[in-house]
Amino acid sequence: MTLPGVLLLDAAGPEAGFLATAAAVRGHQVHAATTAAAYAGYGPELRGLLAGRVVTDFARPGRALDEIAVYARRHGVGAVLTVNEYLTSLAAHLCAELGVPGNDPAASRAARDKAVMAEVFAAAGVRTPYTVLVQDGAGLRAALADPRVGFPCVIKPLSAAGSAGVTVVSGPGGAVEAADTARAAVGMHKSGGDPPILVQAYAAGTEYSIESLTQDSTTTHLAVTRKWVTGDPKRVETGHSLPVRLPPAVEAAVYREVEAALRASGIRHGASHTEVIVGEDGRCTVIEIGARLAAGQIGVLIQHALGIDVWAALLDVALGRPAALAPTARGYATVRFVTSPRAGRLTSLSGFPTTGPGVPFARLRAAIGSTVHEPGANGHRLGSFVVTGLDAAEVEERADAQLRRIRIEVEPHHHGEPGPAPDRSARTDR
Structure with a gap:
């Protein structure tokens, strides 16, 4: 009996790789819907797991839906998955189009557009911070004056991910800069004009x-x-x-x-x-x-x-x-994210752990000579490692000790030399 095929929307990153491996081990043909640029970055191991791919443009979701659906039907796809935050709505619509298990496409925008999310949460009685959608400077001033917002408050993008563009603001003085930071976090697809942003009451705890x-x-x-x-x-x-x-x-x-x-x-x-x-x-x-x-x-x-x-x-x-x-x-497990102490060019990194007993995962993402950032979003991580064990305190102590052994040297950018580019991270699979 031929097993149904499995389609991954964007197969990049370790989580997608684990999914592809699990499907292939079970005998399913694995397919990827991807962009030409993303596929160029797939490693040989991932490429070896794929039975095929459809190259599309995720910035045009209607066209992408049609192209991927045609491919999926041709190849007997019976399951659609993604670990890419920006493609969850497309996944819901594709599942509905193919008649396979998936989320409600009509409501899927609520899991991506944070303004819609706040609206549906409030309508459903979910306890969530008071949120204001801000279009311009006047709207920002009005939001900050709203007593339901107060200070501190959170200013963040409408649909970015991975903590990109999110700032906690303690008073009016930093709000304009925080708003500019939120607008610059365009996520996977850049749109024209100044995108709206959100101002949200701060939840302590x-x-x-x-x-x-x-x-x-x-x-x-x-x-x-x-x-x-x-x-x-x-x-x-x-x-x-x-x-x-x-x-x-x-x-x-x-x-x-x-x-x-x-x-x-x-x-x-x-x-x-x-x-x-x-x-x-x-x-x-x-x-x-x-x-x-x-x-x-x-x-x-x-x-x-x-x-x-x-x-x-x-x-x-x-x-x-x-x-x-x-x-x-x-058991118990923890992950530590390795970040740069400053922006500049990475010149040296030593002491990064390797996998072994009690360390089932270690992944270094940054190359020597590459531009690195101070931690301002999850995409700025240099790498990560996982520590496991039976006792929570002992695991945390081992993880912290390992983190202290890592030595990072960064050469600051010289005057006139271009600094780090704005964050354009399209994924959350870090």
Whole structure:
């Protein structure tokens, strides 16, 4: 019997590679929908897993949908997946076009456009920060004067990802610069003119993310993840750790808010990554949601800490088959993101860990001689590594010790030499 083919929308990055491997090991032909530029960057291992590809232009989603659907039907595709934040809406529409399990295409914009997301959350009664859509300078001044916003507040792009363009503003003085930063974070597709931005009330508390899988509109929460971030104003992620054990009443409240957010976003088949803030009073505020598996090696953390084959589970959900989601291990895992201390040219990097016992994943992304940034977005990471074990404190200590052993030397840009280019990161698979 011929198994259905599996199509990945944008197969770049480690998460997509894990998905492609899981499908190929099970005997499925793996196909990629990609751009010519992206395919040129695929490594030989990934290319060797692909039975075929369709080259399209994701900046023209209507045309891309038609081209990919024709290809998918021709090649017997029975499952569509993506780990690219910017392609989750296209994935929902493609699944509907092909008649395979997927999210509600009519609601899929709510998982990408953060203004729409805030609207549907509020309409559904989800506890979420008060949010104002800002078109221009007058709108920015009005938003900052709105007592429902207050200070500090968050200024961020409408549809970027990976923390790009997000600034916590403590007063009116930094708002204009923060707005310019948000507008510059264009994400995957640059549009003409000045894009609108969001001004959002600040939610105080501890940051977590909830990693979930939904099948036939029934959600299983795989893990609560602790998010480690830099201080204000950028608050860029520096690591993730899981699983976190919240007090039962707090956990139940968090899951209720998350499930309401999933329903409002039309998520009915597939992975989701929900960012939340839990206040000192235990109340949960949903910040935003992604209709995809979390990036930043969270899938690797789940696999090694809990024994859940998240890649096989994602494949099963996409194929409409029961997924094995029960933990088979009781471990702990953390990831550390390696960043540059300053902007400039990377001249030396030593002490980066290699994979081995207790370190199942280590990936260096930056090459000597390349331009590097101070951490302003997740795409500025130089690399990452995962540490695992049975005791949370011991794992965190080993990860921090390994991070301290890494030595990074950066030559600042000289006067008149072009500095780092604005962030144009199109992915969250870092």
